[in-house]
Each structure stands twice: as C-alpha cells, then as structure tokens.
Amino acid sequence: MSVASELIRGNTETIILAQLMKRDGYGYMVNKAILNLTGGRFELKEATLYTAFRRLEDAGCIVSYWGDETTGARRRYYSITDLGKESYRLRKKEWETAEAVIDKLLAEGEGESI
Amino acid sequence: MSVASELIRGNTETIILAQLMKRDGYGYMVNKAILNLTGGRFELKEATLYTAFRRLEDAGCIVSYWGDETTGARRRYYSITDLGKESYRLRKKEWETAEAVIDKLLAEGEGESI
DNA sequence: GTGAAATACCTTGACAGGCGAGGTATCATG
DNA sequence: CATGATACCTCGCCTGTCAAGGTATTTCAC
Numbered sequence: 001m002s003v004a005s006e007l008i009r010g011n012t013e014t015i016i017l018a019q020l021m022k023r024d025g026y027g028y029m030v031n032k033a034i035l036n037l038t039g040g041r042f043e044l045k046e047a048t049l050y051t052a053f054r055r056l057e058d059a060g061c062i063v064s065y066w067g068d069e070t071t072g073a074r075r076r077y078y079s080i081t082d083l084g085k086e087s088y089r090l091r092k093k094e095w096e097t098a099e100a101v102i103d104k105l106l107a108e109g110e111g112e113s114i
Numbered sequence: 115m116s117v118a119s120e121l122i123r124g125n126t127e128t129i130i131l132a133q134l135m136k137r138d139g140y141g142y143m144v145n146k147a148i149l150n151l152t153g154g155r156f157e158l159k160e161a162t163l164y165t166a167f168r169r170l171e172d173a174g175c176i177v178s179y180w181g182d183e184t185t186g187a188r189r190r191y192y193s194i195t196d197l198g199k200e201s202y203r204l205r206k207k208e209w210e211t212a213e214a215v216i217d218k219l220l221a222e223g224e225g226e227s228i
Numbered sequence: 229g230t231g232a233a234a235t236a237c238c239t240t241g242a243c244a245g246g247c248g249a250g251g252t253a254t255c256a257t258g
Numbered sequence: 259c260a261t262g263a264t265a266c267c268t269c270g271c272c273t274g275t276c277a278a279g280g281t282a283t284t285t286c287a288c
Contacts, residue, residue: 002211003212004208004211006123006124007124007212008212008215008216009120009245010120010121010123011121011216012245012246015216015220017223018220018221018222019219019222021222021223022222022223026266027266028265028266037218037219037222038215038218041211041215042215044246045246046267047267047268048245048246048247050267050268051245051247051268052245072254072255072256073263073264074253074265074266075264076266088223092223094121095121095216095220098117099213099216099217101122101152101155101156104151105125105129105132105151106125106132106209107132108132108133108151109133109135109202109206110135119275120244120245123273123274124274140237142235142237143236158275159275160238161238161239161275161276161278162276164238164239165274165276166274166275169274185284186235186236187237187283188236188237189235190237
C-alpha cells in the first residue's frame with residue numbers, strides 16, 4: 001500500500017532533519033534516499049521538499065552552501081545545526097506521543113481488543 | 115507531553131469513525147470520550163469536530179438523527195453506515211502503513227540503531 | 229432568583245502545509 | 259540533437275484545522 005500524504009503532513013521537516021543527522025545532503029539526494037528507504041512507497045513532491053528546506057533554514061535548523069561540482073547540475077547542500085538536532089529530537093518525541101495516542105484511539109474501533 | 119495537532123491531521127475522521135464503531139454517539143460525547151481515552155492529552159477543537167462530522171455525513175460514512183431528549187440540550191446523534199465501517203478499516207490500514215514508513219524514516223536520525 | 233458553568237450545537241474567515249503545474253540549467257546516451 | 263536524468267526553484271490552489279463568534283438549555287451555588 002502506498003502512503004496517504006495527508007498522514008505524512010507535519011512530519012516532512014522531521015523526515016528531512018533525520019536524513020541530515022547522518023550527513024550533509026542536497027534536496028534531490030534526500031528525496032531519493034527517502035524513496036529507497038520506503039521501497040518506493042513514498043517520496044516527497046518537489047514543491048513540498050524545497051519549501052520545507054526553506055522553512056527549516058529560516059528557522060535556523062539547517063544551513064546551506066553550494067557544492068563545488070565541476071560537472072553536472074549545481075547542488076545546494078544542507079547541514080543540520082545544533083538547533084536543528086535539538087529540534088529533531090523534540091519533533092521525534094512529539095511524533096511518538098501522537099503515534100501512541102492515534103494507535104489507542106483507532107483501536108477503539110476493534111470489537112474485542114480493547 | 116501533549117499532542118501536536120498538526121500530527122493528528124488526516125486522522126480526525128478515522129478517530130471519529132472508530133468511536134462510532136462501538137455505538138451511536140453525538141459530537142460532544144465523542145469528544146469527551148477522546149479526551150478521557152487520551153488522559154486529557156488530546157481533544158478535538160469544536161470547529162474541527164463538527165466539520166469532520168459534516169464531511170463524513172456528506173460522504174455517506176455516517177447518518178444523523180436528533181435524539182429525543184426531554185431534558186437538556188438537544189443532541190444530534192450519528193450512526194456509522196456500512197460504507198463508514200469499510201472506510202474505517204481502509205483508513206486504519208492506511209494509517210498503519212504511514213506509521214511504519216514514518217517510524218522507519220525518523221529512525222534514520224539515530225546514530226546506531228539503523 | 230440570578231449568575232456562572234456545563235452541556236450541546238453551529239458557522240465564518242484566516243492560516244499553514246502539500247502539491248500540480250510550470251519554469252531554468254546541465255550532462256550523458258543513443 | 260533529442261530524450262531522460264539530474265538538480266533547482268516558484269506560483270497559486272486545495273484542504274483540514276482552529277480562533278472567534280454565535281445560540282439555547284440546564285444545574286448549582288450564593
């Protein structure tokens with residue numbers, strides 16, 4: 001089953017931050033990494049991706065710099081800041097809380113397993 | 115930790131359907147049930163609640179009728195339809211898929227546990 | 229008896245995030 | 259030299275959420 005993007009909403013920035021926790025990255029690469037990790041079930045739309053990068057940079061969670069490619073298209077690399085790392089940990093906790101709450105509420109619909 | 119409503123987005127209707135799977139209910143009651151189930155960590159805002167009921171009814175997932183209270187404020191009761199039950203099961207599966215995908219993507223930020 | 233709080237419903241307009249559609253530019257391959 | 263992949267960007271629409279406002283009834287303390 002593919003992923004309803006309505007359900008991803010609010011996690012886009014956290015997903016990007018998670019990628020940048022490992023290493024600096026550029027938009028196209030980050031999106032391909034997401035596509036691979038999810039076995040093709042999910043990828044961010046470009047408009048979503050780039051506006052999310054913009055928001056994260058405006059918030060001071062990431063900083064950007066142009067790569068020095070001598071060949072191929074230019075790449076804007078992003079690096080996560082300390083503030084971004086802190087934000088990632090907080091957002092992840094918030095996600096875990098929301099996840100538990102939703103799991104509990106959706107389980108209400110099951111006849112027996114309450 | 116309270117629940118970031120941005121992360122609930124897209125699950126509101128499923129949460130309501132889950133409540134109605136058990137028994138008919140009215141808006142105020144459904145919201146109090148949610149509040150109790152989550153230990154006060156989450157409740158729907160009224161505007162969100164009633165617009166969600168409206169959407170569900172327009173979609174044929176629920177039907178409504180006025181209760182015959184002889185005392186107290188009038189109550190509009192909602193009953194889930196067969197279509198609504200089917201929709202609940204589908205939405206729940208979609209949630210589980212999304213949940214697994216997000217869990218995996220957010221785990222990327224952890225240094226070791228990949 | 230009267231004022232506050234709880235119950236119970238509803239609507240309007242603004243806001244924010246996601247995304248379709250469009251654009252630019254480079255490079256490899258056939 | 260055309261196509262597809264890489265790589266970036268922006269504009270305007272859509273949808274779900276919510277603050278703020280409204281109505282009406284009942285209960286309970288004072």
